Amino acid sequence: MVTSRADTAPTTPGGSVPDGSVPGGSLPDGPAPATPAVEWGPAPLDVKLANVLGGRTAKAIEKAFGHRTVGEFLEHAPRRYAERGALTALDSLAIGEPVTIVAEVVEVRERTMRARRGSILEAKIGDGKGLLTLTFFNQGWRTKDLVVGARGIFAGKVGDYRGARQLAHPDYELFDADDPRATADPESDEAIRFSRQPIPIYPATASLSSWQIAKAMGIVLDTLPEVTDPIPASVRTRLDLVPFRKALEMLHRPEKVADFKRAQDALRYREAFVLQTALVQRRIAARATASVARVAAPGGILERFDATLPFTLTDDQRAVGAEIAQDMAGTWPMHRLVQGEVGSGKTLVAIRAMLTVAESGGQSALIAPTEVLAAQHLRSIVKFLGPDLAAELRPVILTGSQSTDERRRALLAAASGGSRLVVGTHALLGDRVDFAELGLVVVDEQHRFGVEQREALRTKGATPPHVLVLTATPIPRTVAMTVFGDLDVSTIQGMPSGRAGVETFTVGLAEHPGWESRIWTRMAEELADGRQAFVVCPAIDDAHGEDDGAPEPAADGSDPEGTPTRKPATVLATAERMRTMPVLAGRRIEVLHGRMTAEEKDRVMTSFADGAVDVLVATTVIEVGVDVPNASMMAVLDADRFGVSQLHQLRGRIGRGQYAGVCLLVTHAEAETVSRERVDAVAASDDGFELARVDLELRREGDVLGERQSGGRSSLTLLRVVQHADVIIDARDEAERLLERDPDLSGSPALRDALTRRLDESDAAFLGKN
Structure with a gap:
């Protein structure tokens, strides 16, 4: 038996353990091994999770992830694996190298941090050849199991602190006293074999750690009978895909790296095939629906x-x-x-x-x-x-x-x-x-x-x-x-003739803070020539933002790409500041944002379109559809807070007539950050289709798919619609061929069951309505 710990173990901000949870311990009701009393029946994946893991455990999993059945729980795929690799002597570890060590805890101490509140727990481990420090911030509860003499497997990336090698917040598994590995030679065949097994790391919550989920998954797999595969055998053979039941085992309990990669290939194709079959079915059903033909008549x-x-x-x-x-x-x-x-x-x-x-x-x-x-x-x-x-x-x-x-x-x-x-x-x-x-x-x-x-x-x-x-x-x-x-x-793809086009420039204030004044001087030059301008801000005021597609800041005050966050430019403050600028003295400056009434917005837009307003300071309400041919300049403030496609659409508001447009993308993002890459990509190209490709490369998958628009389970797990295009296209072709031969899937009961399981009523409606 192995007692497990992970970087996902629950903590509160102060480092204590929430009431009712035990770090690395059992699930809420400590699931005992399933007994033969579990009645799997003809559809094992539809069996309630409570029948296998117990009521309290199943309830905790449902509350955390919404999984109610065995099939839903088995689709809870690891988000990554700690690939352990060969054992490495501690005295030869390379900085930045991912390692796994079978070692023994030789020293533990906890100290208070000087610069800020909290504590640091440091545990030294040794393998007989050297020492390595494990470091944990605000996790003093780990002293209960990281005791001198405890042995286990420790996995992480080697770092350096004041010349000493360390692992910060490593994954680890400790051996129980009765486990032979607790006393075995670290270089024995058994220890080496175990150390090379990848460690699945699951999406977890504060109440359910990755290790706890892995234990529950093991109990399910230990008793799960054979399950039928919805992918036709001929397709599995052509693509060399492992059968469904074996893929589940290799996904959750791989013996080696190649195992989980083959499992992902098989389960990814299954996901694409089931989804594409549903979509093709809906397409066939839609074409069976009658509608009124609409035809333009000669002279009409x-x-x-x-x-x-x-x-x-x-x-x-x-x-x-x-x-x-x-x-x-x-x-x-x-x-x-x-x-x-x-x-x-x-x-x-x-x-x-x-x-x-x-x-x-x-x-x-x-x-x-x-x-x-x-x-x-x-x-x-x-x-x-x-x-x-x-x-x-x-x-x-x-x-x-x-x-x-x-x-x-x-x-x-x-x-x-x-x-x-x-x-x-x-x-x-x-x-x-x-x-x-x-x-x-x-x-x-x-x-x-x-x-x-x-x-x-x-x-x-x-x-x-x-x-x-x-x-x-x-x-x-x-x-x-x-x-x-x-x-x-x-x-x-073609564009109408007669448009002067737009030149776009990145104004990087992080490296050139003095460039800010030039923004307003350049705008004044355009206005002096009788043109008009837009200024776009990510928020209305300090208390009200608008949907700008910007990444959420992290808890440490930086955005997900590592750029320090700062308060965004706001419409009301920017307009007020512009009205006091000598270079813009006498110019008519108005604001436009989502909290204005329809009458106010229409009045402002009409005035701007008629030329009665020189500069419109707005949020993204002007992103699409606004057509003012005389507008020749746009300054997008804090441009890094917008997506690539959004920036491209915003600049499409200028250069729509006979006057060439100039778009300034103003950003405080540091060079070589992803935030800055987005801005620079837009400045470098005016090809929307090329920018869409760049956008999809830079954005996370959730951004591509958007928020789930139905309450069901139609969101994707292993499939990535950009990265796995070849899988989706192949699955679509197979689904069309199958449904052409067997429209009601009478000869494919496993696929029919998978469709029913995957797509509840709300999901089926979701697919049809698209």
Whole structure:
């Protein structure tokens, strides 16, 4: 038996152990080995965890991670492994080298830190050839088991402190007194074999450490019978994948590094295959749903509209328009995602689709994430339509902050069919919003909306409407396949002619603090030439931020990439400071942010668009859709607090007319940090698709997938949609071939069961609504 400890053992800020927990000890009710009384039945993975581990233990695991069944718990994969490697003599350890040592505790002492509150526990261990110090901060409770004479395995990275080698917060396992390894020669075959086994390190909580989870996992695996594999045997053979039951064993109890890597390969493919099968099923089901075909007639509204355009559509706009027209002429609802560069003309493509629906008397609803963007869309639509078509189609807007009379008129226009183009925000999702004949739903900047919100609008049609989703954030094929389910993807890469473009520069104040004054001098020069400018800040004031996509600061006051945090620039303070700058004296400076009323935001935006405002100091409410051709400069303050794609979209607000734009990305981030890499990447390229690739490389997987939008278990475990593109594409192809042969999966009961297990009702709805 082994008594285990880990860097995940529970502590409070003061270093004490929370009530009711024992560091490294048993789970809450000390799970005894499972007995033959466990009735596994025909579906072992569906057995309640309480039947195997006991009620209190199962309850603790459910509270910590939501796992209720054996199958869910077995999917709790280690987040990493401490790869032990060969034993190393302590007197020859290299600084920075990961090592594992079988050694004995020879000295323990705890001392108070001088510079700050807390204590340091230092334990010296020896293997007969040398000594090494283990260091733990604020974890004095470890003296209960790190006693002189205790033996075990210690794993960590070798550091140096004042010339002495040490392991800070190492993983370790101590041998019980009755364990033969407690007295065995450290260089014996048994000790060496054990020391080479990788140590799984699990996602843990304050009440359940990694070692405790490993113990519970071992109990489950010790009694788990054979389980069927949902991956067809022919596919496993082609890809050399180990069977499901063996993969589980190799994932949680690997004998060597190659074991858990092979297990990850098999379980990753299983995850992709089950998910892609579900998505293909939903695609087949969607095409079995009837919808109203929408076709533009010769001489009709769309043709009249095209004849009034003062420019020629780009090749990409025509190609994507043809794809949309073909979809809407079909007998099932269109589900298409249109991705395109900032300013590539996605809105025009959407308007042409809406006019196609209007020809047959249908209505279109365009939902935007902010009132500023919704109002901008309405102005753009009215401008594009011209007075005659605008009077005929009566476009209206519906937002949450409208007056009662305005709202009543908009609701009546939508419900009666008097308006065939309805633009709005989340207010469109309300129960009182009805349509006479909803034929098309357009979702702008889809990443701002949850699945349930999009579905709420789609179900307002008497028959399923067509759905068109727009995004200025390029999405790799595998992300679209995995996250957005049944959406077909169209891409607009070409840009309309007549745009002067934007030059972008990084203003690194960490190394050049004197450059700050030049920002405002450069802005004054643009204003003197009759241009306008934006200043973008991450927060409204010290108490109110806005969703800026910035990484969360760590507990030590630094961001996850190691850059010291500082208070972000705010809209209100920046605008006030700018009004006192002599270089900007007499300039009309206004603010725009999410806490303003719709009337206030519309007034400011209208004034800015009309040239009555020189500088607009704003949050990311101006990120998308805002079109002011005379705006030629943007300064993004604390640019490192924004994502790559977000910065690219922000600068897309300038250089939209005949005047070249200049974008200054102002940052205090140090050179060679990830925060600074994001900023420099945007300054180095204006290719949104290349920047999307860079963005995905720099961001964590959770950022790629976004927050889980359903309460079920459809989030990914081992699969990474960017890194494992080849796995996803192969799994998709296999799923399509299988469902073509066996649509109801009658010949694949294991896969059918896996789908049922993986996708509860809310997950199935989640996949379908995408």
